[in-house]
Amino acid sequence: MTRGNGQPVSLIQCQDLWKVYRLGDVEVQALRGLNLTIEQGEFVAIMGSSGSGKSTLMNMLGCLDQPTKGHYWLNGVDVAALRADELAEIRNRQIGFVFQSFNLIPRTSALENAQLPLFYRGLPLREQRALAAAALERVGLKGREQHYPTQLSGGQQQRVAIARALVTTPSLLLADEPTGNLDTESSREIMMILDRLNKEEGITVILVTHESDIAAYAAREIVIKDGQVLTDRRTKPKHPSSLVGR
């Protein structure tokens, strides 16, 4: 697949991306002409201080928001031109979200939480259940299908969230501070799962974090400052097992 100009299509291509908010009289330029390309199968960490624009970038990459100016091609589709329902469709088919605060639906079983994206795809119930159970098994939660979020530890809840992100076999997994609310051991488990999904299944993982040891799992580290890419460097990925006993 190529775009009109003959270039090969990257998974993500941002070109002169601007996002301008208005807070009362004040104009906030969260993104200022950001350029970024991420290929299929990469494991990228996005870092930056608060106010750097990294959350805005994440929302943009996750198709939750649209740029004020510029282009964002996801798999060759210019997201800036899409309507709300088309964005929802893309989020449902191509993107998996993992949030800092897990964001599971309360008083709803792990299985039903993992089912949620399929629910909106209108799959038959039986198929939804089978896929959700398989996703839970992939994150090591077999046997916990009927547990409610309150009956699970933080790490387990985050794993349910990962299962929910995985259930649609997305090409892109966006993790926004996925270990922010977890202890060291749970953090390591979560990072190992993300690493494995990236290495073994080839899922592109984009990780937002401000902890450098978490960012160290990624093969590429992008630092955002003032709405632009400050540094973009490839690092030799550290294998999660080398962190044991840190």
Add this chain to the structure above:
Amino acid sequence: MPAFLLLTLMTAIRILSRNRLRAGLTMLGIVIGVGAVIAMVSIGEGAKAAVQAQVASMGTNVIIVLPGSTTVSGVRGGQGGAVTLNVSDALEMKKRIPLLQDTGWAKRDVMQIVNGNKNWNGPVNGVSPSYLTIRDWSFTSGGPFIQADLDAAVRVALVGQTVVENLFEAGEEPVGSVIRIKNVPFRVIGVLAPKGQSAQGSDQDDIVFIPFSTAERKVFGTQFIGSVGALFAMTERQEDLFAAVDQIREFLRVRHRLQTEQGDDFTIRTQVDIGKVQEGTSQTLTVMLLSIAAVSLLVGGIGIMNILLVSVTERTREIGVRMAVGAKRRHILMQFLIEAMALSVVGGTLGILFGVVGARLTTVIAGWPTIISGNTVVAAFLFSLAVGLFFGLYPAHKAARLNPIDALRYE
């Protein structure tokens, strides 16, 4: 997408059952509203049917002609205050108006009736034999008098149930015994089957019938021989009733030599007119109860809207998550609409239940007739569904319009 709808419904039911008290209180308005609608309609229908049954018992094909008010030098007498109708009017009417199957006449007075050591003050009617068939009187024992009795002015009487209860011992057979009306002895030859209350509420069984000629000559002491208290006419088919009314009016005006500028010296009534008055009364009741129902359905609907707005706020983050994983606006809209409709439908079903029980209790306790029709129940159910839909629309729309980023960040 049936899987989506089914699961959304299941989710809605689970969310509502999680907070039973809140859901219950929210539904209360709908329960009361629908209950009132059901009770109201069934009481109204029952009253209407009762009136119709009463009208039918009087004969829906019967026309009554009463002597009208007369004007003498500007002083008006009341209805029946003049002797403008007589037996020959009735006989001529039958001959001249083919629509009429039969005509009869009657004259009444309240008299003292005596049997042995018991006495009763009741209405005594001198009637033609045709009157009995027109008004559809039947007998529990004995039978009617005939034209020969009328011709010979025989002293025979037919008594109603109320008169029997007051003049005879329980178990005593009235037929064959002799009662005295204004000191004139009459032999009882028939006991009338009970008719109950009239549409106006008077006791139709408090009655004695004697042949018109006998009444005229031996009991009432009539000033003008042949004058009657009322004429009765019957058409073969009910559809002909109004045509017959017009023809009778025309006939009587000509016969009484009334000029065009003169008013009628008689009044024509049908049971249909009387029934209409009764239905009007029950309609007033229906309108009153309907407005109560409308107000409580409105309040119930606002209650549903209120609780859904609370629910949307409480679950803002959940809505954000759902949107993030691919819920479209219509999915969120449907979710809250289904929740609203689940509330109103459960409320409506409970209301139907209460309404039916209430209607039954009204019948048992107050003795009012009630009729619960399937149509009413279905209509009430659909109406509660519509209330849920209408009042759920705004909160559901509000939820669907949320921005996913703001919703996800909502604390």
